[in-house]
Amino acid sequence: MTMEKSPGVEVEDREDGVRVLTLSNLARRNALNDAMLARLDAALEPAPHVRALLVRGAGGTFCAGYDLTHLGPPGEDGRLPDDILVDCLLKLERHPAPSVALVRGAAVGAGFDLAASCDFRVGAPETVFLMPPAKLGIVYSPEGLARATRLVGLSRAKQLFLMARKLDAREALDWGLLDACEEDAEARADALCATLAGHAPGAVSGMKESFGLLGRSSLGDSERARLRELRARAFASEDAKEGRAAFLEKRPPRFTGR
Template sequence: MAPRVRAEDHGPVRVLVLDNAAKRNALDFQALEELEAACVAASEEGVRCLVLRGAGEEAFSSGFDLAEIALTSARGERPDEAVERTAAALDAVPCPTVAFLNGGAFGGGFELAVTCDLRVAREGVKLGMPPAKLGVVYPEGGLRRFADLVGAARTRELFFTGRPIDAETALAWGIVNRVAPAEAAEADALALAADIAANAPLAVRGMKRILRLLEGAHERGLSDPERGEIADLRRRAFESADMREGRSAWQERRRPRFKGE
């Protein structure tokens, strides 16, 4: 099977490309495993700035490939768990990370972009979180990443409605750092990464680590009963008829008929 993630080095900057353009760079178990391994390699090899983008010009990532859900029971792992594990690996990269949103980003693809430290978007791209349209209770790790970035109210709007937003709205909300014209967006993202890579690595990595610690300092953490409740909510939703209906409706390009069961 062809690789799903490829690496391109530009001096001290490494670009990781989600390479599944035929499916709008949809994520599958293979892609997530390869991206996790690539993040570990970047950490070990002293990369000074890591850029994540999608292949082609149409999409950053359309999210998890729903056709792969049938493999869940055989693998003993759910898609949301695989996305969360990979997001954690991306979050653990010690150097700054930049998401170049060369196209639309949805679901797990959007979460990977939010996990990065900075985001550069091409004009006209759409970003969205559709789990409510699929009958999915999104994991607490992903919800926390969005809430930390844009606050609770914006996170509720994104996840409760499932409506996509455009790049300009994302800039106003603070989701992306800058929006660039299509012809200049890639150069803008790489220039940002080069500026970061030109600085003292220990200083940049140290400040990134301190910022991470400050972000988590106000959190008391979840109690065991709370974690159990969250796990039960997610399990029930994942095993529900609504989840199956949401998946079918998405694949058939029709409006879902949810029954709350």
């Protein structure tokens, strides 16, 4: 067994072919920043010995989202603040090895989307899911909206994103956001990873890619450009600035529509 550690993500390769990716940013409840995403992206490079991925958070929390202190308006080059997140989660979603999210505690915003990017999600009784972009003045990525919609359906996805509805573990299981909810969630997730890693890797990766192609949306270039324009406008808005400030200051936001 080999193990590598970094300030934000721990990477462990087990002898059974399971690669374990542990988010570790305890001061911010495992909130993601660009350095952590770069580490995660590097760990998602396909390798012949990696037959399954286990994604989890340290310290009893899965992931509190994207670190809002690193989130601001679009760059002068047109890059959106969450482009690196979008790219990294697409890489996870399309990874040839199947993935399991061990979701203990909170999965908020980008943490929600990180779990949704995995093929399976195992939760614990204290698991909570929340998508707060409406409270932050942000138009969430179409990739993330599509993932949630595929998992829970359009009507429920609207409740999650437009109402910022919080789901406890029981509701998440009922809605199909969780595949299992166990007192010993770690053992269940480990067993699932071992099962996945024990199957024929070519068959598993081929079927996973097939499922991905079957579920992919077919937006045209003009539609994608329009969505990007909407997101850029939201990131640059006064409401987004106010939403971030209110969240960090733990007070209700005062939105003006500007």
